[in-house]
Amino acid sequence: MKELEYPFDVDYLIKNKRKIKKKLLLNDNFIEKRIAILGGSTTSEIKNMLELFLLNYGIKPTFYESEYNKFFEDAMFGNEELDNFNPDIIYIHTTNRNIINYPTMYDDIKTIDEMLENEYKKYESIWTKLFEKFNATIIQNNFEYPYYRLLGNKDASDVHGRINFVTRLNQKFYDYASEHNNFFINDINYVSSCYGLDKWANQFYWHMYKYAMEVPAIPYLSFNLANIIKSIYGKNKKAFVLDLDNTLWGGIIGDDGVENIRIGKEVPSGQVYAEFQEYLKDHKALGIILNINSKNEYENAIAGLKHPASILLPDDFIIIKANWNPKNLNTKDIAEELNLGADSFVFVDDNPAERKVVADYVEGIATPEIDQPENYIRIIDRNAYFEVTNFSEEDLKKSELYRDNSKRSQMMSTFDNYEDYLKSLEMKAEIASFKPIYLERISQLTNKSNQFNLTTKRYSLSDIEEVKNDDNYIKLYGKLEDIFGDNGVISVVIGNIKNKDELHIDLWIMSCRVLKRNMEFAMMDKLVEKAKEKNIKTIYGYYYPTKKNKMVNDFYDLQGFTLKKSDEEGNKVYKLDVDKYVNQNNVIEVNE
Amino acid sequence: MKDEQIYERINGVFRDIFDDDSITVNANTTADDIEDWDSLEHINLIVAIEEEFGMKFNMNEVTTMKNVGEMVEIIKVRATK
Numbered sequence: 001m002k003e004l005e006y007p008f009d010v011d012y013l014i015k016n017k018r019k020i021k022k023k024l025l026l027n028d029n030f031i032e033k034r035i036a037i038l039g040g041s042t043t044s045e046i047k048n049m050l051e052l053f054l055l056n057y058g059i060k061p062t063f064y065e066s067e068y069n070k071f072f073e074d075a076m077f078g079n080e081e082l083d084n085f086n087p088d089i090i091y092i093h094t095t096n097r098n099i100i101n102y103p104t105m106y107d108d109i110k111t112i113d114e115m116l117e118n119e120y121k122k123y124e125s126i127w128t129k130l131f132e133k134f135n136a137t138i139i140q141n142n143f144e145y146p147y148y149r150l151l152g153n154k155d156a157s158d159v160h161g162r163i164n165f166v167t168r169l170n171q172k173f174y175d176y177a178s179e180h181n182n183f184f185i186n187d188i189n190y191v192s193s194c195y196g197l198d199k200w201a202n203q204f205y206w207h208m209y210k211y212a213m214e215v216p217a218i219p220y221l222s223f224n225l226a227n228i229i230k231s232i233y234g235k236n237k238k239a240f241v242l243d244l245d246n247t248l249w250g251g252i253i254g255d256d257g258v259e260n261i262r263i264g265k266e267v268p269s270g271q272v273y274a275e276f277q278e279y280l281k282d283h284k285a286l287g288i289i290l291n292i293n294s295k296n297e298y299e300n301a302i303a304g305l306k307h308p309a310s311i312l313l314p315d316d317f318i319i320i321k322a323n324w325n326p327k328n329l330n331t332k333d334i335a336e337e338l339n340l341g342a343d344s345f346v347f348v349d350d351n352p353a354e355r356k357v358v359a360d361y362v363e364g365i366a367t368p369e370i371d372q373p374e375n376y377i378r379i380i381d382r383n384a385y386f387e388v389t390n391f392s393e394e395d396l397k398k399s400e401l402y403r404d405n406s407k408r409s410q411m412m413s414t415f416d417n418y419e420d421y422l423k424s425l426e427m428k429a430e431i432a433s434f435k436p437i438y439l440e441r442i443s444q445l446t447n448k449s450n451q452f453n454l455t456t457k458r459y460s461l462s463d464i465e466e467v468k469n470d471d472n473y474i475k476l477y478g479k480l481e482d483i484f485g486d487n488g489v490i491s492v493v494i495g496n497i498k499n500k501d502e503l504h505i506d507l508w509i510m511s512c513r514v515l516k517r518n519m520e521f522a523m524m525d526k527l528v529e530k531a532k533e534k535n536i537k538t539i540y541g542y543y544y545p546t547k548k549n550k551m552v553n554d555f556y557d558l559q560g561f562t563l564k565k566s567d568e569e570g571n572k573v574y575k576l577d578v579d580k581y582v583n584q585n586n587v588i589e590v591n592e
Numbered sequence: 593m594k595d596e597q598i599y600e601r602i603n604g605v606f607r608d609i610f611d612d613d614s615i616t617v618n619a620n621t622t623a624d625d626i627e628d629w630d631s632l633e634h635i636n637l638i639v640a641i642e643e644e645f646g647m648k649f650n651m652n653e654v655t656t657m658k659n660v661g662e663m664v665e666i667i668k669v670r671a672t673k
Contacts, residue, residue: 011639011640011643014636014639014640015605015608015609015636015640015643016608016611018609018610018611019608019611022611042632044632045632045635045636204651205635207651208635208651208654208655209635211635215635215636215639216639
């Protein structure tokens with residue numbers, strides 16, 4: 001919903017939140033999450049706004065909200081309501097209003113160090129306690145700057161200053177964050193500075209209502225928080241689809257000629273595009289795929305990207321569509337070729353008419369409302385399409401992986417027989433029980449996979465850790481490499497052992513990068529082998545249809561399972577007699 | 593600005609905030625008359641009214657206003673739009 005994307009109209013949101021919520025609830029495709037808000041000041045409107053942003057991301061929250069300023073008590077001593085609530089996410093909304101002891105000019109450095117340590121320890125003990133008690137992800141505010149400076153500029157550099165104290169405290173929070181996977185910082189220090197600290201810290205709202213920021217600032221806070229949460233649950237975007245003329249460079253290359261487009265550091269109007277190109281290029285390291293969708297002759301598009309001052313080169317893009325087709329059709333073609341859902345794209349085009357046609361015809365795609373080139377970065381950046389929560393090594397190589405895939409399809413065209421092609425890839429797989437180094441990636445995959453996903457069950461990192469340590473589960477990951485490169489971890493299977501000799505497959509996912517490589521058969525061979533070791537007699541497979549997973553509708557039929565039950569909604573239960581299973585993979589060499 | 597105009601605009605804000613088109617406020621309307629009008633919603637209401645009329649209430653006013661009529665008296669003096 002456009003109203004809930006940056007830049008948003010705060011007054012509209014505050015005034016119409018009930019209407020907006022009703023409209024969002026018409027959608028029926030939600031994942032449900034329990035979110036506990038432990039506040040050090042009033043949180044009511046923060047919760048209301050958070051709900052809207054999350055619903056817009058397809059996440060339906062239920063909330064626990066602590067009593068006013070009872071974050072510490074709730075965390076340390078617990079209460080039955082919170083315990084029963086069993087949150088998935090715990091958000092600790094504390095602000096500089098919750099810092100009890102600030103240094104004064106009378107304190108010596110040692111005392112101030114102790115004050116800092118005490119203040120920090122209070123929070124650390126909260127986090128430790130919550131992690132002990134709940135299998136949840138914690139999101140903790142850092143501290144915004146105080147709104148006055150007793151020491152003036154020295155407040156920042158002198159240990160007696162509040163700015164200095166808050167900065168040091170924040171750093172300690174970051175150190176903790178860097179050592180804990182299920183812990184994220186909600187950076188209100190940054191959000192408040194973007195918003196403007198003087199307005200943010202409008203003291204009217206503190207003295208009147210005990211809000212730690214002015215009410216019109218709350219949508220920015222809640223949006224920032226919602227972005228962390230949607231990222232944790234795999235709702236990030238995955239790729240850019242970019243226009244060229246007046247988006248990546250100034251001017252129209254077909255009319256102006258390659259020598260006259262504006263790009264590069266020599267002139268301001270070229271520099272602004274160069275900086276934007278740099279910003280886009282940096283996304284490659286985050287695993288974001290770059291593509292072109294431009295109304296241009298193909299030769300002109302390439303010529304523009306080969307401009308000596310261009311930062312982005314033809315090779316930085318996986319798919320380049322430069323033709324005269326409608327952009328919505330090009331976008332759908334790109335989605336198909338990449339095996340990605342078009343709703344995971346961010347379409348960047350300076351032309352509002354093109355944005356509209358794409359937004360109207362490609363469901364779920366983001367079409368940021370960019371206006372002037374000097375604002376492109378800010379508008380895209382604030383929307384946090386690619387908010388990083390779990391970063392895995394895989395992400396660094398993502399573009400390479402997609403490029404390897406296009407080499408594979410070229411090679412495929414030289415074979416008449418598909419099995420011969422598969423053999424020529426000399427595929428080697430590693431299929432084994434979960435290992436610590438892969439847990440991050442495994443969790444990421446469970447949250448990102450939508451198409452080759454039988455049950456669409458999502459696992460946070462802590463869920464995955466739990467499964468790993470529980471002997472009642474058979475849990476396998478699969479890695480696949482071939483002559484063109486290493487695909488990394490691309491498949492995960494989790495089976496739950498019940499009634500001694502039954503295995504119920506809770507999760508079966510595979511990345512679409514490795515479709516039609518027979519990896520799913522290699523995985524099944526290994527699963528059956530592991531099941532036999534545990535004296536399993538019967539394996540049960542489940543298929544729950546979603547809008548996106550039709551491609552695996554007949555997965556268990558192909559795997560030789562027998563359909564046992566199905567209902568009107570298309571949910572299906574399958575059964576396999578372990579003793580009758582015959583290994584299916586003969587093209588991949590499998591190691592453990 | 594005439595009183596009726598102010599009431600009409602206030603009424604619009606109330607209807608949006610509480611998503612209820614049956615609401616009609618008058619000078620005597622108080623929080624007791626509207627089910628969802630609690631202290632937390634009161635804050636949003638104040639913010640929205642301030643935005644509607646391009647003005648600010650001060651702390652004293654927010655705590656002492658007893659009904660919509662008193663709100664209108666302040667708006668009359670201070671509205672900039």
